[in-house]
Amino acid sequence: MGLEKFNPSLVTHDLIQDLKWSPELRVEFAEKEAAVLDRYPLRKDERHAIETRNFLALYDMGLHPYLGGQFARLIFGNEAGKGAAVAVNKLVESLQGKGSVA
Structure with missing residues (x-):
């Protein structure tokens, strides 16, 4: 996951940043x-x-690769870092095309 497809206008970036800070x-x-x-x-x-x-x-x-990891942690983990392994595993499953991981 490089920056080849990065789209800075993707609204998801704003959502993730807002979730990170609020x-x-x-x-x-x-x-x-x-x-x-x-x-x-x-x-x-x-x-x-x-x-x-x-x-x-x-x-x-065009999601920025760094923010994808942050988003997974915000959804599947928590602020204290617990659940981080679950978040990473869910992210990897999705990237491998294993369908919905909700």
Whole structure:
């Protein structure tokens, strides 16, 4: 996963950065993901990839590789680092094309 496909205008980048910096948004995302996603002007395929945890599709759209790892940790891990192995495994499964990992 290099930067060949990197698309700086991908809205998912903004979502991930906002989730990284706002504990309140992380809680809301965990409880009402659709409501949070509604606030971002995501493309239809971009939103679907987020909802199905399809990181491979997000990378193909231009997600920055660093932020993909951060996103996986935010979704599957927690702030204290517990669950980081689960997050990494879910990310790798998606990148290997093993379908939805939600």
